[in-house]
Amino acid sequence: MATREYDLVVIGAGPVGENVADRAKQGGLSVAIVESELVGGECSYWACMPSKTLLRSGAVLRAARDVDGARQAVTGTVDVAAALRRRDAIVHEWDDTSQVDWLRGAGIDLVRGHGRLTGEREVTVTGPDDETVVLIARHAVAVSTGSAALLPDIEGLKDAAPWTSRDATGVREVPSSLAILGGGVVGSEMATLFASFGCAVTLIARSGLLGAMEPFAGEAVVEALREAGAVVRTGIDVESVSREAEGDVVLTLSDGSEVRAAEVLVATGRVPRTGDVGLESIGLEPGSWLEVDDTLRVRGFDWLYAVGDVTHRALLTHQGKYQARAAGDVIAARALGDDVDDAPWGRHVATADHSAVPQVTFTDPEIASVGHTEASAKAAGLGIRVVDYDLSWISGASTHADHYRGRARAIFDEHRRVLVGATFVGPDVAELLHSATIAVVGEVPVDRLWHAVPAYPTVSEVWLRWLEEFGR
Numbered sequence: 001m002a003t004r005e006y007d008l009v010v011i012g013a014g015p016v017g018e019n020v021a022d023r024a025k026q027g028g029l030s031v032a033i034v035e036s037e038l039v040g041g042e043c044s045y046w047a048c049m050p051s052k053t054l055l056r057s058g059a060v061l062r063a064a065r066d067v068d069g070a071r072q073a074v075t076g077t078v079d080v081a082a083a084l085r086r087r088d089a090i091v092h093e094w095d096d097t098s099q100v101d102w103l104r105g106a107g108i109d110l111v112r113g114h115g116r117l118t119g120e121r122e123v124t125v126t127g128p129d130d131e132t133v134v135l136i137a138r139h140a141v142a143v144s145t146g147s148a149a150l151l152p153d154i155e156g157l158k159d160a161a162p163w164t165s166r167d168a169t170g171v172r173e174v175p176s177s178l179a180i181l182g183g184g185v186v187g188s189e190m191a192t193l194f195a196s197f198g199c200a201v202t203l204i205a206r207s208g209l210l211g212a213m214e215p216f217a218g219e220a221v222v223e224a225l226r227e228a229g230a231v232v233r234t235g236i237d238v239e240s241v242s243r244e245a246e247g248d249v250v251l252t253l254s255d256g257s258e259v260r261a262a263e264v265l266v267a268t269g270r271v272p273r274t275g276d277v278g279l280e281s282i283g284l285e286p287g288s289w290l291e292v293d294d295t296l297r298v299r300g301f302d303w304l305y306a307v308g309d310v311t312h313r314a315l316l317t318h319q320g321k322y323q324a325r326a327a328g329d330v331i332a333a334r335a336l337g338d339d340v341d342d343a344p345w346g347r348h349v350a351t352a353d354h355s356a357v358p359q360v361t362f363t364d365p366e367i368a369s370v371g372h373t374e375a376s377a378k379a380a381g382l383g384i385r386v387v388d389y390d391l392s393w394i395s396g397a398s399t400h401a402d403h404y405r406g407r408a409r410a411i412f413d414e415h416r417r418v419l420v421g422a423t424f425v426g427p428d429v430a431e432l433l434h435s436a437t438i439a440v441v442g443e444v445p446v447d448r449l450w451h452a453v454p455a456y457p458t459v460s461e462v463w464l465r466w467l468e469e470f471g472r
Contacts (some may be wrong), residue, residue: 002133004109006032007335009123009137009146011115011277013103016308016320017144021108023328029335031108032135033317034115034125039099043317044145045091050169051189053090055362057083058196063427064403082199087169111135117143117278120302124278139335140303142327144320145277145289147270147309152181155240160249163239163265165190172307175262179251181238182267183209185361188221192363193231201230202259204251208234210361214374214409214423217367221471224364232257273308294349295342296327306329313353323350345441355420358432358437365406368433371440372411372421382420385412387469391426394465395457401427406459408432408448410466417446424462432460441463446470 008024010017013035021031023391038045052470057078064070092098103110113127121137152155162181168190174197180187185204191203203209203225209218209232222232237254241264244250257426259338275287281305284290290306291299292313298304307327330348333340341347361367377384391397391406398404412419422436439449448466454460 003136004032004133005136005138006030006109007137007139008032008142008331008389009115009135009140010034010142010306011117012146012273013039013042013099013110014144014146014308014320015043016146016324017041017142017315018099018103019321019324020142020144020305020307020328020331021103022106023325024332025106025108025328026328027336029139029332031257032111033103033110034112034113034123034135036112038094038096039103039110041097044099045094045096046166046169046444048317050087051092051193052081052362053087054169055189055193055196057086058193059362059364061196063401065402068402075396077198078196083171083197086382114276115455116142116276117141117281119281138410140305140331141273142224142296142305142307142331143277143298143310144307144324145273145310147315148273149266150269150271151266152268154238157238157241157264157266158184158418160241160243160264162249163263165265168193168265177202177238177261177263178201179204179243179259179261180267181264182269183207183211183218183234184267184269185210185359188218188225188361188363189265190267191225191232192221193230195228195230196364197223200261201225202233202261203230204233204236204238206235206237212373213361213367213369214425216407216409217361217369217425219408220405220425220441221361221363221367228364261465268377270309270315272312274310294326294344294351294353295340296323296350297330300405313350314357316357316359319350319353319357322352326350350401352441354422356437356440358433362430365426366429367423367425368429368436370421370433370437371419373423374409374421376409377411377413377420382422383414385414385470386410387412387466389462389465389469391429391459391462394459395460396459396461397426399457400459408462408466410470412470416434416443418443419446419449421452426459429459432462435460447472449454456471 007029008031010033021033037350113125115125118124123135143384177200182204240252249264358370387410409423411421419439
C-alpha cells in the first residue's frame with residue numbers, strides 16, 4: 001500500500017474543496033485533493049450550472065413576451081432539445097478534463113477514488129481499480145463532500161424509483177407529467193423549469209413554498225406556477241407512492257385524493273455526504289453534519305476542518321466557496337505559524353454565515369434575498385422597521401417590461417439605523433442583490449446611503465424609495 005505525505009489533504013473536489021486547496025496552496029502548503037466522481041462537483045455538473053442554464057430559456061422567453069416589439073417576434077415555445085444541448089455544453093458533456101487541467105496548473109495533486117478517514121491526519125483512498133493509497137496530512141484534513149438529496153420515509157417511495165435533483169437537471173427526455181415533492185428552492189425551481197418545457201407539473205408542498213423566505217415570495221411563485229399551468233397543492237401530505245406496471249407513478253395524498261404522473265421528483269431536503277468518509281475512526285457519527293467554529297475547524301479537533309454543505313451553515317455554493325477561502329487561508333496560517341485573524345469579519349473566519357447570506361432562487365419571478373427576514377429579525381430580538389415597495393411603481397420597471405410585477409422589502413435596524421435584510425421579488429432582481437449584500441455586510445448607515453444615488457431609469461431606484469419611506 002503506497003503512502004504519500006502532504007501538508008493538507010482535501011476530501012471532495014467540488015468548488016468548495018477546490019477553493020480550500022487553492023488557497024492553502026497559494027499560502028505555501030503542499031496539497032492533495034481526493035475525488036470519487038467529477039472534479040468540479042455537484043454544482044458544476046448536477047446542480048447550479050445545469051439547472052440555471054435550463055431555466056434561462058424559459059426566463060428569456062417570458063421576458064420577450066412582456067415587451068411590445070419583442071413579443072411579435074416570439075413565434076413558439078421553448079425548444080426543449082436546444083435547451084438540453086445548451087445544458088450539455090455548459091457541463092462539458094459531464095467531462096471534467098478542464099477542471100483537472102486547472103488543478104494541475106495550480107500545483108494541486110488529484111487522487112482519484114473514494115477517500116475515508118482512517119485515523120488522525122490519515123486518509124485512505126480506494127481507487128477505481130481497487131488499489132489503495134494512504135495520504136498522510138502533516139497539518140490538516142478538510143472534508144468538503146457536500147450533501148445529497150434526502151429521501152423521506154414515505155411508503156413505497158423508494159421502490160417507485162423517484163428522481164432526485166440530479167435526474168431532473170440531467171434529463172434527456174422530458175416526461176409528459178411530473179409530480180414534485182417539496183416546496184423549497186429545488187422543488188420551486190424544477191416546477192418552473194418543467195412547466196416551461198410543456199410538462200404537466202404537480203407540486204406538492206405540505207408547508208407551502210419557500211417557507212424560510214418572506215411569505216410574499218412563495219406566494220408570488222405559487223401564482224406564477226398556476227398561471228403557467230402547474231398544479232400546486234399545499235397543506236397536504238403524501239401518504240404512499242407506487243409505480244404501476246405501465247410505468248406511471250401514483251401518489252396517494254392525506255385527503256384521499258391521488259396524483260398520477262410519469263415521474264416523481266423528490267426535493268424535500270438534503271443530508272450530508274458523510275456516511276462513508278470514516279468519521280467513526282475518529283469518534284464521530286457517520287452520516288452526521290460536522291459542527292465547526294467560524295474558522296471552519298471541527299469542534300474538538302485541531303487538525304480536522306469541514307467546509308461547505310457538510311457544516312449545515314449555509315447550503316449554497318457561493319457561501320461554501322466563501323468558507324473555503326477562509327479555511328484555506330487559516331490552515332496555511334496555522335501550519336506556518338502566522339498570525340490568525342479570527343475576530344468577527346476577519347480574514348480567517350466565515351462571519352457572513354450568521355446574518356448576511358445572499359441567495360437567488362431562479363423561479364418565475366426571481367427571488368433575491370440577503371440577511372434577515374421580518375420573522376428572523378424579530379426572533380433575533382432586533383428592533384426593526386419594515387419598508388415595502390411595489391417595484392412596478394418604479395420608472396425603470398416600466399421600461400423593463402410592459403406588465404412588471406414585483407415587490408421589495410427592506411429590514412432596517414432602527415437602533416443602529418442600518419439595513420439588516422432585504423428581499424426582492426420580480427423579473428431579473430438577482431442583479432439587485434449584491435448592492436444590498438454590501439450594505440448589510442458593511443453596516444452602511446442610512447444617512448450615508450442617501451448619498452448612493454441610483455441611476456435613472458433603473459429598478460435600482462427602489463433604494464431611493466426605501467429611504468424616502470424610512471425617513472432621515
